Amino acid sequence: MYIEQLALKNYRNYESLSVEFENKVNVILGENAQGKTNVMESIYVLAMAKSHRTSNDKELIRWDQEYAKIEGRVQKQYSSLPLQLIISKKGKKAKCNHMEQQKLSQYVGNMNVVMFAPEDLNLVKGSPQVRRRFIDMEIGQVSPVYLHDMSQYQKILQQRNHFLKMLQIKKQTDQTMLEILTEQFINMAVKIVLKRFEFLYLLENWAKPIHKGISRGLESLEIVYKPSVD
Numbered sequence: 001m002y003i004e005q006l007a008l009k010n011y012r013n014y015e016s017l018s019v020e021f022e023n024k025v026n027v028i029l030g031e032n033a034q035g036k037t038n039v040m041e042s043i044y045v046l047a048m049a050k051s052h053r054t055s056n057d058k059e060l061i062r063w064d065q066e067y068a069k070i071e072g073r074v075q076k077q078y079s080s081l082p083l084q085l086i087i088s089k090k091g092k093k094a095k096c097n098h099m100e101q102q103k104l105s106q107y108v109g110n111m112n113v114v115m116f117a118p119e120d121l122n123l124v125k126g127s128p129q130v131r132r133r134f135i136d137m138e139i140g141q142v143s144p145v146y147l148h149d150m151s152q153y154q155k156i157l158q159q160r161n162h163f164l165k166m167l168q169i170k171k172q173t174d175q176t177m178l179e180i181l182t183e184q185f186i187n188m189a190v191k192i193v194l195k196r197f198e199f200l201y202l203l204e205n206w207a208k209p210i211h212k213g214i215s216r217g218l219e220s221l222e223i224v225y226k227p228s229v230d
Contacts, residue, residue, distance in 0.1 A: 003074050005018070006020075008069070010061060010062040011038065013034075013035045014035060015062065019039070042070050044115050045087075046071075046085055049107060060087050061087060061089070066088060070084070071083070071085075082096075082098060105147035105151065112141050138199065146192075149192055156188055157185060193227050197225055203223060
């Protein structure tokens with residue numbers, strides 16, 4: 001799989017841009033502050049429907065414009081797959097093979113990317129939240145079900161937290177609803193935690209021989225996942 005073509009409109013500092021890529025190593029050269037990183041980011045956004053640099057989608061839209069559009073063509077096993085992502089102040093619309101996707105979770109995974117950037121050091125130095133986000137994004141690329149489970153988990157968590165606040169200020173007194181939400185919350189959390197364990201087990205098996213080669217056999221890599229519950 002590789003990206004053959006990329007087109008940007010009103011994205012960051014680009015009014016319009018069209019680039020074609022080869023199925024080889026592609027090097028992007030340019031002066032400082034001309035938009036090289038923006039091109040790399042746009043490829044990531046086209047694949048993941050979100051940026052690795054900001055959580056505010058409005059920052060991706062060119063100044064004084066209503067929307068940004070990213071289009072790409074991905075070569076996958078002798079066929080080309082067109083992808084399109086439109087980012088506006090109202091939200092995001094994604095198309096795969098010219099068909100609009102009802103949910104972004106159905107869109108993510110059509111193009112797989114691995115991003116290496118200076119901020120990746122935060123995976124080691126940063127908070128556990130950074131590492132969880134990394135794991136969730138990588139699993140989401142290969143498992144749309146996981147993205148759906150994550151979405152449901154967040155919804156139930158918000159509902160449960162809201163209900164706890166209502167109990168605290170005495171606007172709710174029924175504990176039955178809390179028990180139902182807690183049970184739903186546990187069920188979804190178990191699914192997510194087990195999937196993370198499975199992913200990290202596979203990641204460790206893939207990375208161990210690579211790290212052993214880099215360290216000339218002097219070190220052995222181990223990845224440990226320690227959730228807040230046993």
